[in-house]
Amino acid sequence: MNGNEAIEWIHQQLKFGIKPGLDRVQQLLEYLGHPEKGLKLIHIGGTNGKGSTVTYLRNLLQRHGFKTGTFTSPYIERFEERISINGHPIDPQRLASYVEQVKPICEKISQTELGAPTEFEVITVISLMHFQEERVDFGIMEVGLGGRLDSTNVITPILSMITSIGKDHTNILGNTIEEISYEKAGIIKTGIPVITNVHQKEALGVIESKAKLHNASLYQLNIDYNYQVNNYIDWGESFDFLSKDMCLHNLELSMKGKHQIENATLALYGLILISKKEKFKLLDEEIRKGLLQSQWPGRLEVIRDQPKIILDGAHNVEAMTQLVTAIKSQWESNRVTVLLSVVKNKPIDQMLDILEQNFQKIYLTPFDFSTSYEYNELYKNFQKTHTYVQEDWETVIDQFIEKDSTENILIVTGSLYFVSQVRAYVLQHK
Template structure:
């Protein structure tokens, strides 16, 4: 057992990334030992290749604005480990993390002695979250899937609503080589007779999800089929404005302070998920409070503006699907400005494909770099890539200073790639700004 927070955290991080055998048997075994805390609270389950975190943030703020105490489970963290489990945006205290780790630890030791094998790091953190919210600390808990859906350790819950935001090519070694296979894995969160809300998803993947919903007798609400966005425009200051509509309500105008068409789509998915949740639970929601919740939503590291002149933006576009969205946003909003992009990514991503997309932007200079993380692509990896109008700079701090110094006040510097990288840059800038 642990006496200090740091000891508990070191134990959690020292555990394997993935369990010895895929599946939910370890989770079910541990939950059974604890009287099934996962059955003691209401939840919304959110899967998808990209957009999970932003959709969750929009939902949290709308629910909070309507008087709910909202628990959240997110990954990865941006500033501190504790924020992975939060209540109304407040991360758990160190003492709570220590207490929960000490509750889970004996179970993990027992597991090692039976044929199920020891749990993964994510299973431990998920267990801590389920135990905490099973104690009654929130009215509703928004739970973000780690990877995939079907075998993800969060898939032991029985939510009020399931949400699938987007489907793209990512984690193919775990989820499958085609969009259909990836969609089938993510559709694994759909439970019998539990409604599901889907975001902007292509035909091939959507057909798989629709079939799964039909098999499970689940009502499915689809973006651009059952709920819509109209009159979308980018605001001259920062953010987007649009009208939301489904068969039950029309919200006009909605303003969000997160930039990009994809954030409009994430917000629409969140509104529809809230509408379904309120219908299922009888929660009364106020349209004005929905609007204010959306306007107040902020999600760090997602098109986050850090500086104005030059414009410095952090955006954790960590796979090809997200980079495509980033490219669209740059072409729409910054076509007349000089743009410098600094990217660091994990070595298991298609960095060449990501770099090719970024180099397709006419007014853009690309810098590839690395950062201090075990899975990060190193300089040797980056030097093997084909770069048309890009360079490799070993130290990202040097790349950042160089880019900012070269820009005039109308220029744009975007830091992108792995969310772990964006988190590291964000922490560095915050410290620098305090000096």
């Protein structure tokens, strides 16, 4: 089996859908001798900001000399990046060797009442196998969906982190902030400290109750750590980090948006707690370098300068609001064109309303994905005052590059899968 065949087999497990629950993963790990045991893992959940927080924390740990594994989703350029060590995606042949081990076990489990493991369950287990074989110092596991019943929740981490909570995947997680918070707070473990950036009072109440129930120390933004935004810089952010353990001034990020400052402060406070537990010294200069060098494709990422094209996978209402705030802080609204595509389980009406209130030219388009809208559905239901339904997103890109002046900006947003396809098209063909 080669790397492509391994990925094809993994993707075939999609036919088993999303099946919340931990039994199949635990059975897989049992057959494999529990590769998760002995690993020092950090578990990161939340609605928005998980991927960015992972990359900040990974770079901070790396700058302090630690070999650090990451498990993230979805991927932007290639499947293998979902399982990486020190930022380097797993080798395709190595991935194939893990699939050869896991495949017969999956077939055996599929014959039981548990049913076949899903794609996400399989790659969760493979990431743990890889971290164990590579003897990482730390592994960072990003929750896929929710938390309580997510396949990553089989681990016992040294630290749990909850980035933010918003209304996303409501068909699975619930319709209220309290219901969604209950699922997200499901990653809290007995005696394991938890940090959160969550703002909403109703969400914090759920998290505080869960932490108290499990005797888990809880650390919160605006109570245990905070930040102060500094003066405007051309691109990126500058801020001061404030806590009783450490204060650092004029930290810089290469990623744009106040929400990135919040993600960075969460990661930095996580580093502080890890350093206390693992007894290593924090180095100011390495913290500065780790934050500044952190990049996360598809999050306010500039992929072309003249004319400027920016990608941001804002796939829910909260993320779209953050995107609009970041863009309007940098450019006048009349310079901005938006290209949007979302999948069917997202609140497209609310997302379009946010864009319509702020920008005058929005293109809505389908894309090549199993749960994307068809062109006719979009044309019939979502054409609005400033929104134009376009059948072919490549045409929007091509025309923008050919006709628009260097003063204007194209924002490509919505599904991360869509952003990934646009990214590949622009970088390869333009």
